[in-house]
Amino acid sequence: MAVFEEISPADFFYRNRDIAGFSSPSRAIYSTLRELIENSLDACEAVRVLPEVRITLRELRPSPTGAFFYSVRVVDNGSGVPGDKIPQAFGQVLFGSKFRLKQTRGTFGLGGTMAILYGQITTEMPAHIVSSTGDRYIHDYELMIDIQKNKPNVLRYKVHTNRDGWHGTLVEFTMEGDYTRAMPKVLDYLKQTAIVNPYADITFVDPKGRLYVFERTIRKLPSPPKETLPHPYGVDAETLYRLIAMTNTKSLSAFLMEHFHRVGKSLAGKVLERANLDPNRSPKTLTPSEVSDLANVMRSFEDFLPPDASCLSPLGxxxxxxxxxxxxxxxxxxxxxxxxxxxxxxxxxxxxxxxxxxxxxxxxxxxxxxxxxxxxxxxxxxxxxxxxxxxxxxxxxxxxxxxxxxxxxxxxxxxxxxxxxxxxxxxxxxxxxxxxxxxxxxxxxxxxxxxxxxxxxxxxxxxxxx
Amino acid sequence: MAVFEEISPADFFYRNRDIAGFSSPSRAIYSTLRELIENSLDACEAVRVLPEVRITLRELRPSPTGAFFYSVRVVDNGSGVPGDKIPQAFGQVLFGSKFRLKQTRGTFGLGGTMAILYGQITTEMPAHIVSSTGDRYIHDYELMIDIQKNKPNVLRYKVHTNRDGWHGTLVEFTMEGDYTRAMPKVLDYLKQTAIVNPYADITFVDPKGRLYVFERTIRKLPSPPKETLPHPYGVDAETLYRLIAMTNTKSLSAFLMEHFHRVGKSLAGKVLERANLDPNRSPKTLTPSEVSDLANVMRSFEDFLPPDASCLSPLGxxxxxxxxxxxxxxxxxxxxxxxxxxxxxxxxxxxxxxxxxxxxxxxxxxxxxxxxxxxxxxxxxxxxxxxxxxxxxxxxxxxxxxxxxxxxxxxxxxxxxxxxxxxxxxxxxxxxxxxxxxxxxxxxxxxxxxxxxxxxxxxxxxxxxx
Ligand SMILES: Nc1ncnc2c1ncn2[C@@H]1O[C@H](COP(=O)(O)OP(=O)(O)OP(=O)(O)O)[C@@H](O)[C@H]1O
Ligand SMILES: Nc1ncnc2c1ncn2[C@@H]1O[C@H](COP(=O)(O)OP(=O)(O)OP(=O)(O)O)[C@@H](O)[C@H]1O
Ligand SMILES: [Mg+2]
Ligand SMILES: [Mg+2]
Structure with missing residues (x-):
């Protein structure tokens, strides 16, 4: 008799950690470092601060499988995380601040949490997170992940006074890995990160105590990407449904102009004409097949204006x-x-x-x-x-x-x-x-x-x- | 100011459908067919029935993006799905019956649901599921997926009397795809599936009406894989924690023998001795660091017996x-x-x-x-x-x-x-x-x-x- 169960997304990535990039002790080192560094760079750019990212990887002792146990520690001077959000940001999979339509390195809401999860299942030790947004408090957490529930488990929480107005985040935990095998790729990653992020100061202390310094070569951040509206080209019916559900607009014409990138009155008119829809109808009166028709028209409409690049941040x-x-x-x-x-x-x-x-x-x-x-x-x-x-x-x-x-x-x-x-x-x-x-x-x-x-x-x- | 959100696993795979194998209209045809066929073969083997899988792909009309809309239909004579489980089995991601330790094609609890999700977002039409486990009723559902909640939305549910004792499942829905591009890979997939599943009868009617028949060449199913206990080699602390939480055993020695594959009294004794743990202690009294030590010992213990193959079904x-x-x-x-x-x-x-x-x-x-x-x-x-x-x-x-x-x-x-x-x-x-x-x-x-x-x-x- 078949036994039906549901599993949490944390449990899914625990059981299938190869899928998240944690397929071997050496790959786990690479994935952990890159996920934490990318979080730090995102956080610094989010508050327009020249990034300073300090990475330390200390070898603790050999592991039973011929690999090693390490302590990983990454500190940045970025936005920090609000105190009440820290447990979920680091202890819940599919939770984050980067689901918006804006260019960021992070996108899934699971990289940092996955690294902590991997550390937890290989060492059974909690993760240590210290963060402040620069206000009066520094939040200091020790937490583990309840994998079956996909919920953080706070073991200890202290609040310190933030005397110097520090802002940033420290993430620290132990994990099993194999730096010797991972080293060429890790150093390659740091070197290439420095090339395309020349405004970032990155230092890395490896398990042998060697110090690698990537100094910034320019003192100017790229112009910040702005959050944007979805571009109408290629939009599917699910997106339309969600926008219709939450819109306050009273007409289809206003709906298109309000919720899509660079759609003006005349473009909206042309799209609705081709979809055979009255521009004055309320969006919430559309039937499913009308929504589907509208999506089909938008997906084949050739005359939308190309996106402006304000939501993007190319290298130049x-x-x-x-x-x-x-x-x-x-x-x-x-x-x-x-x-x-x-x-x-x-x-x-x-x-x-x-x-x-x-x-x-x-x-x-x-x-x-x-x-x-x-x-x-x-x-x-x-x-x-x-x-x-x-x-x-x-x-x-x-x-x-x-x-x-x-x-x-x-x-x-x-x-x-x-x-x-x-x-x-x-x-x-x-x-x-x-x-x-x-x-x-x-x-x-x-x-x-x-x-x-x-x-x-x-x-x-x-x-x-x- | 960062805006923190959580998204459901269905939403995650909707936003990142490339990750689930739905990266283009032609790839979507391939992924849809393979996910449904693999579900059917699993279902037939689950009840020891020689599989009969009938696949029909009908072209409906061109799609706005230069691809086509299709109707997909897969019917099998397998186990069927219990009536009350059908909505979640097909309308919820990370829900299924294959999370057990037994060899099955399915493993993630999301393939079939993902295919239906992709059909839904490209055509806005519901999926039609008809299934019976061979008892008195045939369950007939029309459903869609509430993607943001990761929950099924039943639009219509009928129950028919099962006069002939039919058992099996019919899955039918519309989707956008590109069969012309997908065809070589689809035919390759069917041909190779027939090679390694020679006991299965598979027929496929393609959009041009061509009939492909893969007749079974042997009338004997492989010996069925049995569900098994986890093998102790390579076990991590999270697995130990979960077993300890749900165990009824009163001693560590009984715990190891009860919950692990081919662990007898003397092997259990050796493992516990090396982990410095008293075999008579109750498993629920272990501290986190003791659980971690036990996991470490089990991961490096060289003398576990190799697994017996009863949970596996090799080709031979x-x-x-x-x-x-x-x-x-x-x-x-x-x-x-x-x-x-x-x-x-x-x-x-x-x-x-x-x-x-x-x-x-x-x-x-x-x-x-x-x-x-x-x-x-x-x-x-x-x-x-x-x-x-x-x-x-x-x-x-x-x-x-x-x-x-x-x-x-x-x-x-x-x-x-x-x-x-x-x-x-x-x-x-x-x-x-x-x-x-x-x-x-x-x-x-x-x-x-x-x-x-x-x-x-x-x-x-x-x-x-x-
Ligand atoms: N160093 C940091 N500074 C500030 N916020 C952070 C930092 N690290 C993580 N966060 C917050 O935690 C959230 C979750 O991080 P996580 O890495 O798990 O997902 P993500 O970065 O959103 O997406 P991805 O899985 O693609 O990395 C982030 O969205 C961000 O809001
Ligand atoms: N044709 C079928 N006959 C019987 N049961 C089915 C059939 N198709 C799906 N199911 C049931 O629905 C569940 C979910 O199917 P789904 O394909 O989404 O996930 P899965 O097969 O468990 O894993 P995977 O994502 O690896 O395919 C299955 O576990 C099975 O119990
Ligand atoms: Mg991240
Ligand atoms: Mg499946």
Whole structure:
């Protein structure tokens, strides 16, 4: 007889922790550090503060499985978390502040909690969280996660007076891991994070006591992404339903103008005409099939205005080129920032850089660097949409480029209010057609510029010979 | 000011449907069909019935995004679902009957619900479910999912008298998809499903009205996997905590013997001695650090008995070889079933087949077929642990095999009470060390047998020349 049960989302990720990126002791170290660092960078940018992130990883003792127990500690000077929200922010899965339509590194509401959960199941020790938003109090928690209920369990809570007006967050817990195996990827992650976040000061003390310092190279934060309305292109019926349920607008025309990005009276009129709906009707009177028709029209309507980029925070060509030159020391660099586009209602911008020669090694293939919302992606590159573009969709011979012989690197940064990660561990991007097209066009433009450079170079060298 | 929210698991997978395998209209067709077929095969095996699964995909009309709207319908003669459980089984994410320690295709409690959710958000139409467990009633539901609450919304419920004692389930709903793009993978999936489930009758009517029939080639079900106790090797403290919370045993010794697989009095005694715990203590008196010590000892204890395979249902060498010969028509086949092993408390068995020559094409690389719990895995092979073993860990030259030139296929089947999928879409397996080791040893044994065959063959051909 079948036994039916329901499980909490924390229990789901406990049972399937491979899915969240915690598949082995070395991968757990990488995933833990990246989740905490990304939380810290988000928190600093949220309050327009130049980030200072201090990471310490201390080896405690060997673990029974041939790995080690570590103490992880990450401190930042960011927004902090309100005292009453700390238990859920860190002790409940699918709880967070980043479900809004704004570009942030975090998006699922589970990364930080997952790291703490993994630490808990491998060491049975509580997590220590200290945080203040800069007001009069510093909140000091010791907590564990009730995995079956997906609820925090506060073991101890102290409040300190905040004499210096400190703001920020300290997260500290023990976990089993394998830093020796994880080290190359961890250092790679820190290095590439520094490239695309040049305004951040990051320090890392590793288990051997070695200190790594990534000093900021610019003192200016990028312009902050603003929260935005959903873009009408690609909206589905569920989104429409939710907006209709909570709207105060009294007419369909006002409904479209109020709740969608860059929809004015005349555009709203055209959309409603095509959907055969009276612009003056109250949105709450629509039947399910009328909602479905409206969604279908909006998904095929070609004349919406492209999103403006105010909800996005691209690197910009200057920062991207400077980072490429500093790290790769190439002979030739070309960078391009594509115009804003949208998929399924989410605005996005693709930035592409191409680098040739100089310090770039000949590896027999193009070296691919991938970034999403300023996060370096270091795993599963062959499953990523960028890989597909470069290896399956680009015709390099047309550009007189031979990927097997030329020393070539391609850098791709995607920023969006929702990055279409294929995995919970944020390892690679799914091949959404609109995004694939933008990456392809960006790489083609970059390839064309490389081709012109190489032609001039070869002509020059031929000229020299004569 | 940060706005904190919590979202339901249905909402999580709605917002991140790429993660569940619904990343494009063509992928959605594949994911929907596979999730429903796997549910049907599980349901038939659960009541020891030779499976009959009828799949119909009808094209309704074009969709606004250049894809199409389809009606999907899957009928089986399996266990059926109890009437009062149908709404949650199909309308709630993380609800199901496969959270037990028994080999089943389903494991997450969300595949079927996700398919219905995707149909709902693309067509705004309800799903139609008809099911009976073979008793006096047939339950007939029309339902939708309240995504924000993760709860089913029953629109209509009828009960019919079950005159013929029918048992089984019919699932029917509309969705947007792209069958033309999905077709090669869908047909591949059906073909490979038929290979590793030769006792199943599967028919598929595609949108063009073409009928595909996969007749059963054997009339005998594999011996049914039994539900099992967790294997003690690799158990973590959270598992111990839950068992302690619900145990009725009065001593630690009885606790270990009662709740773990193949633990007898003397083994329990050795484990407790090493953990410095009195075997007569009540389990509920353990402190957190004692639970942690016990987990650590159990995770490093080398002398647990290997799991018996009663909770597993491998293909068996006969079925695996027959399937390989029928499909690939090779000159040489070798198959091996490894002994049961365990990772993190979950028993597993690896089965490896190698096929050479004959009908196997020379593709410049080894053709890899992957299966997990009798499910074909058709995506992301380069991220899979089997790919890593074959391409990074195997030294083929040692076996006088040249993967780039020899016509070679490798077939790997992993069965376990928990398959370590790296993704919710069940695309590829994570590289758990114990599983990687078993696959590597199986492939080595297969390669050694191929080497002996090729040596005899070449000696024979050299002999013929003289
Ligand atoms: N260092 C920090 N400073 C300020 N707030 C934080 C910090 N770390 C976590 N938070 C808060 O806790 C919430 C939950 O964090 P968590 O990492 O679990 O999810 P997320 O960052 O929202 O999404 P993701 O799973 O994609 O990382 C965040 O949304 C944020 O509000
Ligand atoms: N055709 C069917 N016959 C009988 N029971 C079914 C059928 N389809 C679904 N169910 C029941 O509904 C539950 C939920 O199905 P769902 O596919 O959402 O999750 P699952 O199969 O348990 O796990 P997974 O997400 O890995 O597929 C199943 O556990 C099963 O009990
Ligand atoms: Mg986070
Ligand atoms: Mg299922």
């Amino acid at each position: 060509e200057e920062i991207l080129e400077a980072g490429i030159r500093k790290e790769l020391n190439p002979e030739f660099v070309f960078v391009t920032k594509r115009k804003p586009s949208a998929y399924s209602g989410y605005p996005f911008i693709v930035e592409v850089g191409i680098a040739y020669g100089g310090g770039i090694p000949r590896t027999g293939d193009i070296v691919l660097y991938r970034f999403a919302n300023r996060i370096p992606l270091l795993y599963d590159e062959t499953s990523d949409v960028s890989w597909k573009v470069i290896h399956n969709l680009m015709d390099w011979r047309y550009y007189k480029v031979n990927p097997a012989e030329d020393p070539l690197a391609i850098i791709i940064h995607l920023c969006s209010t929702k990055i279409p990660y294929k995995t919970v561990g944020k390892e690679f991007l799914s091949d959404r057609p609109e995004i694939e097209r933008e990456i392809l066009n960006g790489v083609r433009l970059a390839a064309r510029n490389l081709m012109l450079y190489l032609m001039r170079k070869r002509r020059f060298e031929i000229g020299k010979k004569r | 060498e006969e079925i695996l070889e027959a399937g390989i010969r029928k499909e690939l028509n090779p000159e040489f086949v070798f198959v091996t079933k490894r002994k049961p092993s365990a990772y993190s408390g979950y028993p597993f068995i690896v089965e490896v087949g190698i096929a050479y020559g004959g009908g196997i094409p020379r593709t410049g690389d080894i053709v890899l077929y992957r299966f997990a719990n009798r499910i074909p895995l058709l995506y992301d092979e380069t991220s899979d642990v089997s790919w890593k073993v074959i391409h990074n860990l195997m030294d083929w030259r040692y076996y006088k095999v040249n993967p780039a030139e020899d016509p070679l296929a490798i077939i790997i089947h992993l069965c376990s009470t928990k398959i370590p999928y790296k993704t919710v879409g069940k695309e590829f397996l994570s590289d758990r060390p114990e599983i990687e080791r078993e696959i590597l040893n199986g492939v080595r044994l297969a390669a050694r047998n191929l080497m002996l065959y090729l040596m005899r063959k070449r000696r024979f051909e050299i002999g013929k020349k003289r």
